[in-house]
Amino acid sequence: MKALVKISVLSFSISMFLISGLSCTSTGLSEPVISIDNGKIELGFERSTGKLISFSDIETSYNYIDSSAVEGLPWSLNVAAGSSPLGKLPTKVSFKKPDPFTLNIKWEQADETDGIKVLASVSLDKEKALSYWNIKVEGMKEQNIQHVKFPVIAGIKDLGNEELAVSTWLGSLINNPRAGMTNAETPKTFTWNHPGHLSMQLLALYNKESNGIYFSCNDTLAYTKNFSMTFDSKNSLEYSITNIPPFNNRIDTYQPAYQAILGSFQGDWITAAKIYREWGIQQKWCRESRFKNNRTAEWLPKTALWVWNRGKSPNVLSEAIDFQERLGLPVNVFWHWWHNCSYDDYFPEYLPPREGGESFIKAVTAAQQKNVRCIVYMNSFQWGTSTDSWKAENAEPYCAKTIDGKTYEHAYNIFTNKAITPMCMATEFWQNKYASLCDSVVNVYQTNGVYMDQACMNFQCYDKSHGHDLGGGNYWVNGFGKLTSLIRSKISGKNQPILAGEGSGEDWIAYLDLFLTLETSRERYAGISNIESIPLYQAVYHDYAMTYGSYSSLVYPPYDELWPEQYSPANKEKALPEDFNAQFLMEQSRSFVWGMQPTIANYHAFLAKDRKEEIDFLIKLAKTRYNALKYLLYGEYCRTPQINSPQQEIDISKLSIYVGRTGGNVxxxxxxxxxxxxxxxxxxxxxxxxxxxxxxxxxxxxxxxxxxxxxxxxxxxxxxxxxxxxxxxxxxxxxxxxxxxxxxxxxxxxxxxxxxxx
CATH class of the missing domain: 2.60.40.1180 (Golgi alpha-mannosidase II)
Structure with a gap:
């Protein structure tokens, strides 16, 4: 799994900091605080400034906001680096209540001349403890506004025993997210991109014994945006959504095509997931779900186990055939390093297969005759800038560009330090290039589909020649949809091919057959911290999207034979110490109870003897799951009754394919x-x-x-x-x-x- 490489773009924020008025609460328009409520929640805004200074749960009489910690407005505007500061700033605020559940707020120029105006509308659900936030910015022309932050919810109190649930692909639970901030000199900010590493528009901060805040958004069109949480040394929290308008100084007005949602609840992340599911399963991505509509290959839901191996066919297909014979149920292959190029630096020069086309086709066909199918790795958008094809095919004009016209290139491969860079998903050039590769991989080399690495990610591109909106917009996911349609128009249905992708994301449910979610193995790539994996995505979309994947392995990582020999570790694909066997069991158990298709990485037949108890456990788990598919494949996630479990201390290994240089790779x-x-x-x-x-x-x-x-x-x-x-x-x-x-x-x-x- 690759982490999204973030390019820091310098910008400065223009926020309005105005003098606070009185802090008493009233619903009258002539009073210091103007409030709206629906009997479940109440929102209060300071009349003199428009600050949000109160957000209360009426049932519990709890106010989430410390008004003394609120310094800014519920919005701010950022201009691009190198641009002039914003000119006239709106300082005059006015309010209107078109109905008891809606408050419109307008910030305009004090002298009522031309200039930027900000109009916000906040409405309350008539039945639920939810509020809906809209913003419109006028007078933007020539201002080079890059970001519109809204809403900005500042001064959020410490709820005590806090947990922060974040829909990072499968899901993350951050315990005590304010830890270590008391003496911190600078604020700590978490930022997540959606659509992208944030698989859903959902965060939840709560004390499960009392109150919680539900943070969401109802974007159905996949516009890029960032969700942020900033913790400061005063134990205060600020939440915000960074909305990204098209970067065009000829645009005078910007209004997001979606609403931010702020709500109150009592419960935990499962409670928040159920609130979100009620909305999510009504959306287009679920109506067009390939899984739900039986549009996936017949063999895919019947898969009992995935073997994730790397290299030439004897190291991959032969091992999967061995496991299938032991299991007695369908085993399929997730295949890396089958390709002609070195991994992570010479993409997309995948063809022909590294073992030769004839040998590859013969091995794949023989495995299929034994009902072992394979999907092969191809990164969904990366191109190596040091490849011959980069120059020969004139790829550079079609790669994604930063706001200053540079590429996003990054060297993942620490052994060669050769960079790869994202191609723009919205360009026909890349769509045609990648679809042609899939055509060859499926139609010529007879595979059963393609695993599209980094599929559920999203880049902002500022290249004017590509014909899409610059920066902000929804062209990336739309481009991915066009790409998958083009692929499916080219590949033969003979071998029932599928398209799988890294990560998970609601906006990709209609496009991909299968999602690789690796958080069951978080410790292997992230070590130990206050972040735990949770099946948040499963709690919302399990019966609409198939998931699989795990780094769970009983051996040391492999090493690509095309990488420099001097860095190759002597222990590659040798059995790990038995100390780490319990970690393997833990990862497989998570996958089982979280409703995923089981996966073992780097399986070898010798493990059936050397790690017999662990392989027997996996076989037992896969068979049990297969006998309960109505729940673990097709079921809807529910809260588990209180089942007490003893605790045990286990050894955890953190390891990676990129550790061979130093020799100590665990x-x-x-x-x-x-x-x-x-x-x-x-x-x-x-x-x-x-x-x-x-x-x-x-x-x-x-x-x-x-x-x-x-x-x-x-x-x-x-x-x-x-x-x-x-x-x-x-x-x-x-x-x-x-x-x-x-x-x-x-x-x-x-x-x-x-x-x-x-």
Whole structure:
């Protein structure tokens, strides 16, 4: 997985800082604070300035904002680096209430002359604890405005025992996000791009014992924007959305084609996910979901396991065939380093395959005859600037450009230090180039599809010759949609090809068949921190988008044979120390209970003997999942009842393919983790399945109570235990609350199934 390379563009922010008025609250237009409420939340704005100084949950009487910490307005404007400062600034504020649930605020020139005007409209949902925020900026012409920050919600209090849930691809939970800020000299800012690394327009800050703030947006057209959280040394928090207008100084007015959403809730990230799901599944991407509409290849949902191997076919296809023979269920291949070029520096010179076309086709065809299919790696937009094709095909004019006309090139490969740079997804040049590669890979070399690396990402491009809006806009995702349509128009359906992509994102659900989500293995690439992976994306879109992927491995990382030999480590693809076996079990357990297709990285047949217990666990897990697909593939994510789990300390390895230079390619940590992993799913026919996996080498008593009314289950039914080889009756239930008691065996895997009686 590659992290998005961020290019810092210098700019300066013009924010209005005006003198505060009185802090008393009133709904009258002549009072110091003008408020609107819907019986659930109340918003209060300072009459003299338009500052947001109050955001209250009426039910709990809690005000999220410390008015004394609010220094600026709920908006700010940024001009591009090198541009002149904004001229006349709007200082006169006025308010109108067209109805009891709406407040319109206008900032205009004090002398009522021409110049920038900012108009904001804030409306409250008539039934929910949500507010909707609109902004319109007039008089922008010749001002070179690059960013419009709105809303800016400043002075957010510390809620105590805070957790911050962020929809980073699969999902992240930041525990105590203000940690370390008391004595910090400079504010700490988290920024996430959407569409891109932020898979959904959703963040949630909460204390699960009291109150929480729901931050969202309702953009259905994939306009690029940034969500930010800034923590300062005064323990204050500022939230903002950076809206990005087309960079065109002839545009006089900008109004985003979407609303920001601010709300209050009681609960946790699952509560926030359910609020978002209610909106998300009604949108176009779900209506056109390839998975939901059965437009994916027939073999894809039947995949029991993915083998993610690298190199030539004997190191990849032969190993997958071995695993399939052991598993007895469909195993397919996610294949890196099959290509002619060195990884991460000579893209897109993929063809012919490095082992030769004839050998490649023969191996792929032989594997398909044994029902092992393969999808092969090709980065979705990168081109190596040191390749012969970069010059020969005159690629530079069609790559994405920064605001100062430069490329985004970056050297991922630490062994060669050769750069690659993003091509602009909106250009026909790149769409035709990539589609032609897919044509060859599928139609000539007979693969079963393409894995499009870095697919769920988004760059701002400022090249005027490309014909799209400069900077801001929705051309990137639209271009990706055109690209996938072009690919599918070219590739033969003979081998039922699919398109998979790195990451996950609501805006790509209609375009991709499968999403690689690697957060189950966060520790392997990020180590230990206050950030934990959570299945936030699964809680919203599991039944609309198939996910797979994991760095979970029992061996040291491989090393590309086309990289410099002097950096090749001696231990490549040798078994890792047994200390890290529990980490492997943890990663596979997460994948299982989070409803993903299981994946093992760098599998080799010798592991079936040298790491027998771990491979047996994975086989048991894959078989159990296969017996419960109505939940773990097609089900809707639900809250799991309280199931107590003992904790255990395990060894954690942080490792990467880019560590061979120094020889020490593993960083070691300790982490305390649950022994039991759980996830609850509701099937389309109304049954409930609770997936449970144990990484402990001891038996664990499982005792919990399930309130059937919380899952809309009828009062009577039966409870079954689904395992890798059986489905047995555990007990019946006949009350709203049913007590479950059983013993989970050492390294056990099962799904508890609650089936209503007809």
């Amino acid at each position: 960083s070691r940590f300790k982490k305390t983790v649950p022994s039991l992993y759980t996830g609850t799913w509701k099937s389309s026919d109304g049954c409930i399945g609770i997936a449970i996996a144990s990484i402990s080498d001891r038996q664990i008593p499982v005792d919990f109570t399930l309130d059937t009314s919380e899952y809309n289950l009828p009062q009577e039914g039966d409870v079954y235990v689904i395992t890798d080889n059986a489905r047995t009756l555990l007990q019946s239930y006949g009350k709203n609350r049913t007590d479950i008691h059983f013993v989970m065996p050492s390294r056990g895997v099962c799904v508890l199934e609650f089936v209503p009686r007809q």
